[in-house]
Amino acid sequence: MKRTRIGFLGCGNIGCGVYRLLQRQGKRIEENEGVSFEIARILVRSKTKARGVEIPERLFTTEPQDVLDDERIDVVMEFMGGEEPAASYILRALRNGKTVVTANKMALATHWDEMIAAARESGAGLYYEASVCGAIPIIRAIGDSLQANRITSVMGIINGTTNYILSRMSREGASYEEVLSDAQRLGLAEPDPTADVEGYDAAYKLSILSTLSFHRHVPVECVYREGITNVTPLDVRLGREMGLTLKLLAVAKEEEGRVQARVHPTFVPDTHPLASVNGAFNAVYVDGDACDEMMFYGRGAGDMPTASALVSDLIKAARAERHALPAVGAVPCEMADDWICEHFVRMQVSDEPGVLAVLAGTFARHGVSIASMVQKGESGTQGRAQLIFLTHKASERAVRSALAEMDGSTVSQVSVIRVEGR
């Protein structure tokens, strides 16, 4: 039986999860898959830190080269997180001909070209199922199951922290700040929540997903990004009343040869399968020209779900006679600088005759057609009313330019939330 020697980079929660899973299922994996594993070396900062799992101390090292340059190590598993030094270590391992299994979306998304090139050159494998949506095998689905499709769109709830926050805001009518501080207390949000709530984490993942879906590199800098920090309970509630659920959606589409990749608060109809993905769950909705609509749902994070994906990559790597790299063309991806979707537009306006006519006229002049409009009287704000417009599909640029033209004395406050999935 083929025996694969593994080096770990890092041994936090996820690394310990992998260690535990290999201990628990190693024998079963040997029997079923015909491969066996030996954890040969573990790079850590501290050899004596308590880890909640018994690991022989002789495996630990604080010297990166003991993992990266040791010829006896076949596969390097990276769980350090963050861009550096993880990215440099991954590149060094690949250049040394070692196959890398990683859950690090940030390192991968920011050094994609370099890593693919390094793997191609040395013949090493690069596996990253765990980098997007934990246990959900979305990387495999796109690469190994939907290859016969032209994928037209990928929409996902791919960040658990923001989904937890929005699910609770939606259910309880609570404010963003309240729920965030709860989430921090429960360990569901980081003390500095920026990476999650501003959509950076989702943008890394979307860069990877869209690159694989459209076979052209979609750099993370090209992903449009808008976080959830400005989401108000009022918009969440008004959306609910119109049958819409608010999610931080990562959306990638290819239209007429141009790719749009964007992360932003998005309304989806309550009846859409993504609407009922709550709490810490993730889901990715894929549309292809042959397969039609599909959804992949599961735990997007957590030690053991992530370890499940990492070990499946490890098995795949160990069984491979030749490592496949993703088919991504060398031609740079042409990004769309505008896109068409429905919009939820809420405005606070002066409550006087003729205002609606003027606003509707402005939308019309910019080619934005209105599907429905609701006026809400507002208690406590004399002479002001809330108007909520739902547009038909319209160019985002047209919506923005219509809004820019509206008179600031008439319109005092505006929320624009994109609507997808209808």
Next chain:
Amino acid sequence: MKRTRIGFLGCGNIGCGVYRLLQRQGKRIEENEGVSFEIARILVRSKTKARGVEIPERLFTTEPQDVLDDERIDVVMEFMGGEEPAASYILRALRNGKTVVTANKMALATHWDEMIAAARESGAGLYYEASVCGAIPIIRAIGDSLQANRITSVMGIINGTTNYILSRMSREGASYEEVLSDAQRLGLAEPDPTADVEGYDAAYKLSILSTLSFHRHVPVECVYREGITNVTPLDVRLGREMGLTLKLLAVAKEEEGRVQARVHPTFVPDTHPLASVNGAFNAVYVDGDACDEMMFYGRGAGDMPTASALVSDLIKAARAERHALPAVGAVPCEMADDWICEHFVRMQVSDEPGVLAVLAGTFARHGVSIASMVQKGESGTQGRAQLIFLTHKASERAVRSALAEMDGSTVSQVSVIRVEGR
């Protein structure tokens, strides 16, 4: 570039779908996957039948050996459906060393051991992603992504026809017969609907799914099977009032080394992701010890979704250096002859004092604990009432023996529907 020569067995809707997909995406697949395909021979009954896609007549043959025994053919794709002659043809192709790609759950489930043995002996590949749930890559998910898990349960809506019928019964309160005849008129149910409505189709698929999940062969004869023909609008409605949605569920669990595999009408809580899988969509819910809960959702049938899965298998087969066969132990699977779940029990009883006490006492004597009970007065049935019991988790055998002991003059009508997913 590796060129794979393909022979088709059959060329109905799905065969034509594959033909069309290869024409449409062949070039793209060559570029991305590095494999190319040539459709070399197509076995048909009639060479002149109109097929809605232009296929050169020289490809057609009415002689099975032109596909099965031609040395120049590498891969046989089977779309004939039904057990025979499909199963014999598949076996003959495998014995001739040809890799087989099939969507035929019936042939596969009824000749599993033989087919795996034939493939193992000749070194040919056997691929069947399309046999379960059309485009949904559930076979790959179990075999290539969740290998590090001990899968504890698989629950699926894996038959589109019955899901369409139950979705409409649930939405409209219509009767089974009404919706069935509509479905037949729309081509969503066969003129003879037995295979779908009696759960045979789902049982074939569940045999395959559970065999792969538990690594032991679960023969289709061991799948407990109960169709939807006795489902009443009353039960559907009463369930809805209790927050339960009725589905034909295929359920497989492994508990204490014993496997239970069963297809039957099942209530799931409205909040369960499976509850919102409607119409012709399929979904499979998997629970594993590391990955936790996951769901795979998509089109379970249709020419192009099925073709999407078939071509992905074709690509996988063409790229394989060595064909992997599923890891299934030789030890026969020990099947459970009883199982524990919650039950919805509706009874029509004489509406007189003391009846509830007697019935509750009978349940208690058999160890069946009641979670809730609702009494519904029944218009037009003098002196009768409906009692609906929801049990706590209880052995099915215990529930049945309690019911058997109840006095026929008191209890005149009983529905028992299992509840899963809470």
